[in-house]
Amino acid sequence: MLRRARSGFVRAYERLLHREGEVGEGPSHVAIIQDGNRRYARSQGDDAPEGHRAGARTTEQVSEWCKELGVEELTLYTFSTENFERPPEEREPLFDLIEDKLYEFADAERVHDGNIRIRAIGDIERLPERVREAVDYAEARTADYDELTLNVALAYGGRNELLRAARDVATAVKEEGLDPEEVTAEEVERRLYRGSVRDVDLIIRTGGDERTSNFLPWHANGNEAAVYFCAPYWPEFSKVDLLRGIRTYQSREASWQRTRTERAVALVRAIAGVELEEASTVAARLREQLPSGGAKQVSAELERQDATE
Template structure:
């Protein structure tokens, strides 16, 4: 009876979160933490925790397709994970190889037009994993409705360091002038994969840190961050919707801040011509409380 009440409560809360849904982030990055702790809690082998986590990953892709999210990046295997015992590494490699091939052949992946890419120091991975990456990328390379980036042998510092070295070599060889080093020039040297900045980072398992994950794409965009207690195999759709609500609240706060800054600028400049500030103000006026919106209307009528 208690379990039935709990399920009904979750279902009702999920419907509430759906009703509050006002728009999905374009790019969600996920740190899938807690597979091993989940296994220990259940008293089973570590590999069973990773297998259960892989099932949650499949569910995540279904939720993203349903909500219209355009890009997902999964932190699957970091450069630090090479320090794990060999038997753990080999099992993860086996699981990654299997899932890449399974995803590449799955009807739902092709129906949803999912493009699979691997990002990271993939040359460090075993040959069988690299072959599976090539297979998945070839089978899905023609799609662009949902981009799935699988971070393998990935480290954010290593990515930025590699980009810095590449730019330095271009400057040294004369291919690039120092004054031409730009955001675009650096992005061209990052791992091929993410097509847009990260809007939301999710980390399961209770730790509140982003672990060197996508520093350029996430920190530079001031991505919203959602930390939650469930281990990755326990992560549910209701948790995912709560994460998206965190992103929506951040976006609403950002719009309000932008509108207030523009309003302050218009007030400070008084009668000066401030067309750009007024355009920003008009674009974000709905984010202001009603009293402040009346002030915006006064400035509009004063033109």
């Protein structure tokens, strides 16, 4: 009876978070640091591989939840460059699991029915050949899908990614005649792991630690992504936790949009006090950059200034 009551409460809370989430636009790209698999296994009296297998089941659920919620890109921090330092008795079963899951995902009906594209990002050449073959298989099987992109970060390290891109740019300047003045953000971005990844809107980290662990620094830090830290270990991560993360993103986004609108209105007010025609030109540019509500406030301020002339 207690279990049924708890289940009913969770469903009701999910509905509440869903309704709150409908108020604002959700994130397009969610990136998750899947922390706590080993600690979960220890808490259950199991070895680390059991925790990783439990975490893999959560991964399947989260991809389905994200698709349901309209997320267009999901990146999972599955194996970092630091993970190579783990002992072989832990590392090898993890490679086995990653290999198995890539094949399983690539052949799953839900992946094909849902138009989910699987893509690996990271220093893939450092992985065992069997894992690289699984990556190639999963990417080839799902290459034409575009409803949800599932990025699996393997042998990934943000500092290494930026270092490699910097070296590639330096080589292009030295050997290919690239003008240093023509080194743009786009020029750097196309040299990052496996091509284009859209900017990250929300990073979620499970397991209780409050750090982003060198994850997607170009795409997350550069986009000022919202960050949501939560206590559950990755195998315990629930849809409620995901919805709370999305609510954090929406609250941050709403606050940011309010700040932008307030600054735009203040700018129009300041310029109109000196030159109304110039204020009209500035207001027109600002309205293009603001959400509809902010654009209306800028227009209202311009009309108010015009009326006082």
